[in-house]
Amino acid sequence: MPRCLVCATAIEPFIDFGRMPIANRFLAPEELADEFFYNLAVARCPGCELVQLVELVAPEQMFHERYAYFSSTSRRMSEHFAGFAAALLAELPPAPAPFVVELGSNDGIMLQHLRSGGARVLGVEPSANVAAVARERGLDTRVAFFDLALAEQLRAEYGPADAVVGANVVCHVAALDELFEGARRLLGPQGVFVFEDPYLPEIIARTAFDQFYEEHVVYFRAESVAGLARRHGLELVELHPQAVHGGSMRYTLAPRGARSASPRVAQTIARERELGLHTAAPYAALGERVGQLAKRLRETLEQLRDEGKRVQGYGATAKSSTMINYAKLTPALIESICDTTPAKQGRLSPGAHIRVVPHEAFVADYPDVALLFAWNHADEIFAKERGFEAAGGRWLTYLPEFRLDPPHMR
Ligand code: TYD
Ligand code: ZN
Numbered sequence: 001m002p003r004c005l006v007c008a009t010a011i012e013p014f015i016d017f018g019r020m021p022i023a024n025r026f027l028a029p030e031e032l033a034d035e036f037f038y039n040l041a042v043a044r045c046p047g048c049e050l051v052q053l054v055e056l057v058a059p060e061q062m063f064h065e066r067y068a069y070f071s072s073t074s075r076r077m078s079e080h081f082a083g084f085a086a087a088l089l090a091e092l093p094p095a096p097a098p099f100v101v102e103l104g105s106n107d108g109i110m111l112q113h114l115r116s117g118g119a120r121v122l123g124v125e126p127s128a129n130v131a132a133v134a135r136e137r138g139l140d141t142r143v144a145f146f147d148l149a150l151a152e153q154l155r156a157e158y159g160p161a162d163a164v165v166g167a168n169v170v171c172h173v174a175a176l177d178e179l180f181e182g183a184r185r186l187l188g189p190q191g192v193f194v195f196e197d198p199y200l201p202e203i204i205a206r207t208a209f210d211q212f213y214e215e216h217v218v219y220f221r222a223e224s225v226a227g228l229a230r231r232h233g234l235e236l237v238e239l240h241p242q243a244v245h246g247g248s249m250r251y252t253l254a255p256r257g258a259r260s261a262s263p264r265v266a267q268t269i270a271r272e273r274e275l276g277l278h279t280a281a282p283y284a285a286l287g288e289r290v291g292q293l294a295k296r297l298r299e300t301l302e303q304l305r306d307e308g309k310r311v312q313g314y315g316a317t318a319k320s321s322t323m324i325n326y327a328k329l330t331p332a333l334i335e336s337i338c339d340t341t342p343a344k345q346g347r348l349s350p351g352a353h354i355r356v357v358p359h360e361a362f363v364a365d366y367p368d369v370a371l372l373f374a375w376n377h378a379d380e381i382f383a384k385e386r387g388f389e390a391a392g393g394r395w396l397t398y399l400p401e402f403r404l405d406p407p408h409m410r
Helices: 029-034 075-091 109-116 128-136 148-158 176-186 200-206 222-231 263-274 281-306 320-326 359-364 375-384 386-390
Strands: 012-021 037-044 051-053 099-103 120-124 161-167 187-198 234-242 248-255 311-314 336-339 356-358 369-372 394-397
Touching: 012 281, 012 320, 075 109, 075 161, 075 187, 075 375, 099 109, 099 148, 099 176, 109 120, 120 148, 148 161, 148 176, 161 176, 176 187, 176 222, 176 234, 187 200, 200 281, 222 234, 222 248, 222 263, 234 263, 281 311, 281 320, 336 359, 356 359, 369 375, 375 386, 375 394
Parallel strands: 099 120, 099 161, 161 187, 311 336, 311 369, 336 356, 369 394
Antiparallel strands: 012 037, 037 051, 187 248, 234 248
């Protein structure tokens, strides 16, 4: 019987997608034979309220020297990290220069903004290739998984941190007790642990099930974070909703007693309870809606194929892997996926093996229909692809709503 990662209570699976590939592993043709699969299923813990994956993939399978995700690829995300850095620095005493440690610092996009804002920065990043980009920018980065031993070592070497931060990284970690304990030990007495991740109530509200894949080991909401914080002498003191990744939440934690909690914390937890997120019902309903959405997308694509239309995917996102493989979409339905990330281009998408082509290929030969996999960047993408619509191209989206539009409708 699967047990909770945090409190060891028997967990209750509510959705099972079956066999899935690693969502960020884009394959060279010679790698197809030994593609790795696992069973993607999601469960809720009735003990501590944490929503989590049933089967975990070893971190080394996901975060390695060939990691395909570079945080700097989207203009909007770059602006978002600038805002995150500015908001954080506004909270910290300006002198002496605050010391900020970022967990999962990727290519250093946020570290860079923190450094320009006057902070001393250190990144911890297990994927060597993305960390190398940060180092080239002169950003001090450790290639490592963050654990208790590293937290103690960093504190001994650099002194206590004024802030430990993470964006879309805490939800990647199964060893949560170790991470939270490590963060607390690295922090000074007035320090803050600030992280943001996709927000479970938003995932449910939008049926954004494409957030479910192996990297996202846990799906937080305020109540589950408050509980985790308490286990490690920390307290959830502030919450800031964020629009990125289809709806995220930024959590601020402080050593217990160091800061008073904003009323928003209790209000948000109360709202989560009004939504019944501490009961099984909303999760069962989500499972139903997911099945319907996948079926509708597949049927729409089959119809377009029967009409002889060319369909190209737009944005080879990790999250699209869940939809593509669950809905059993194939190269016969989607001829290719365009993406601006060089590390993905020329490779095949995980599981379905749809070709990833450069963005230039999209512009050079527009398809009839573009299927927007990077739906969280819709505004940015629609704005820059006016030419596609002018040429008569149609957008197909399945989130946040299902639409297949004639030109000029967006
Ligand atoms: P992201 O939205 O972070 O999603 P995930 O975490 O699911 O991978 O990734 C966006 C992907 O879309 C990334 O591979 C870059 C690509 N992309 C484009 O190709 N063109 C664009 O204009 C944008 C904004 C993104
Ligand atoms: Zn639990």
